[in-house]
Structure formats: C-alpha cells, structure tokens
Amino acid sequence: MLLVLPQLLDDEEVAQARAILATAPWADGRASAGPQAAQVKNNEQLPADCEAARSVGALVLRALDRSSRFLAAALPRKVFPPRINRYSGGANFYGRHVDSAVRFTEGGVRVRTDISCTVFLSDPAQYDAGELAIHEAGSTRQVKLPAGHAVLYSGTHVHEVTPVTRGTRLAAFFWIESMVRGDSQRRLLHELDLAITGLRERHGESDTTVALAGTYHNLLRMWAET
Numbered sequence: 059m060l061l062v063l064p065q066l067l068d069d070e071e072v073a074q075a076r077a078i079l080a081t082a083p084w085a086d087g088r089a090s091a092g093p094q095a096a097q098v099k100n101n102e103q104l105p106a107d108c109e110a111a112r113s114v115g116a117l118v119l120r121a122l123d124r125s126s127r128f129l130a131a132a133l134p135r136k137v138f139p140p141r142i143n144r145y146s147g148g149a150n151f152y153g154r155h156v157d158s159a160v161r162f163t164e165g166g167v168r169v170r171t172d173i174s175c176t177v178f179l180s181d182p183a184q185y186d187a188g189e190l191a192i193h194e195a196g197s198t199r200q201v202k203l204p205a206g207h208a209v210l211y212s213g214t215h216v217h218e219v220t221p222v223t224r225g226t227r228l229a230a231f232f233w234i235e236s237m238v239r240g241d242s243q244r245r246l247l248h249e250l251d252l253a254i255t256g257l258r259e260r261h262g263e264s265d266t267t268v269a270l271a272g273t274y275h276n277l278l279r280m281w282a283e284t
C-alpha cells in the first residue's frame with residue numbers, strides 16, 4: 059500500500075504548525091526507538107507530552123477526521139497520537155528499519171501499526187535529499203511531497219529517511235490500526251468504494267449502486283474488528 063493524500067493540511071495549517079515548531083523543545087530521536095532502530099536513527103523529535111507536539115498532533119488529527127480519502131483508505135480503528143520529527147544539520151537521517159508491530163501511547167493504549175503515515179511539513183525546496191524511501195520485495199519507492207501532503211504506506215515495509223544534506227525537513231508521523239487488518243482486504247474495499255463513488259458520480263444513485271454498497275458493507279462486516 060502506498061497512497062498520497064494531497065493537501066491533508068491547508069497552507070494556513072502548515073504555517074501554524076511551522077510557527078509552533080520554531081520554538082519547540084526538540085530532543086534526541088533515539089529516545090523512542092527500539093534497539094535495532096536506535097542504531098540507525100539520527101534525528102530529532104518532540105517529546106510526546108510537550109505542548110507543541112500536542113498542538114500540532116491535534117491539528118493533524120482534525121485534518122484526518124475531515125479527509126474522506128483517509129477514512130476510506132485506512133478504515134481507522136485507532137490512530138496513534140502524531141509525533142513530530144526534524145532532520146537537519148548533524149541529526150539528519152533515519153536508516154533502514156521496521157516499525158514495531160505494536161506501539162504504546164503515553165496513555166498506555168496499544169496500537170497495532172497496520173499503516174504508517176508521514177505528513178510533510180516542509181516544502182521540498184527547503185531541503186535536499188531527505189526522501190522517505192520505502193523498500194518492498196527488491197524495489198524502492200522514494201517519497202518527497204509538498205508541505206501539507208501526507209503518505210500512507212503499509213506498516214510491514216522496511217523504510218528509511220535518507221540523509222538531509224541541506225536545510226530542514228519537518229514532518230509528523232504516526233500509525234493507524236485499521237478495522238481491517240489485512241492489506242489485501244483493505245485494498246479491495248478501497249477499490250470497491252472508489253468504483254461505487256465513480257458510478258454514482260457518473261450515473262447517480264441506482265438499484266445497482268445500492269446493491270454494490272450492500273456488498274461493500276457486507277464485506278466490511280465480515281472483516282472489520284471494532
């Protein structure tokens with residue numbers, strides 16, 4: 059799975075997030091990494107409980123709530139409170155790693171990391187390199203998006219952030235536990251949902267679209283954990 063959510067945050071929200079992060083209490087990113095990841099992690103992160111992380115996190119969560127694309131693609135059951143990181147200067151990369159399968163929030167809630175999300179907060183012109191590189195079965199996809207855009211990708215993939223060689227890369231990142239655990243079932247539901255929406259837009263509601271919507275919900279009922 060790899061899905062771009064264009065303009066998840068609007069320009070005003072991006073500016074708001076950047077203003078908050080300009081004076082935020084950055085800390086060593088290794089604090090939140092497991093033993094393997096800590097060996098390859100060299101970035102900065104905001105403490106989860108600081109005011110800046112909470113404000114930017116709340117802004118991202120509000121944007122997710124109003125994104126029908128996000129809801130249709132991720133079918134979220136739990137969303138990990140967004141964390142914020144910064145790559146610049148001598149703390150500028152995060153080598154190949156896999157995210158832990160289950161993460162604990164500050165409040166002790168367990169979230170299975172079915173889907174990973176990165177929300178870009180810096181414009182590509184503000185830094186060189188710093189791509190999110192996602193490795194899958196011998197191929198690599200490089201992702202670097204305009205500020206406010208987000209990418210969703212399967213939590214199962216080895217991934218990395220390549221060294222930022224100039225400027226600063228700010229991003230929010232977090233995980234989603236989906237109601238539908240399996241990637242292939244979730245993709246099938248998303249494709250069916252898009253096809254039904256397309257049919258509706260072209261021909262309006264009909265007995266056929268109602269029947270297909272019924273099939274969608276019956277599949278979701280079969281696979282969803284709530």
Ligand code: NI
Pocket residue numbers: 155156157217
């Ligand atoms: Ni990661």
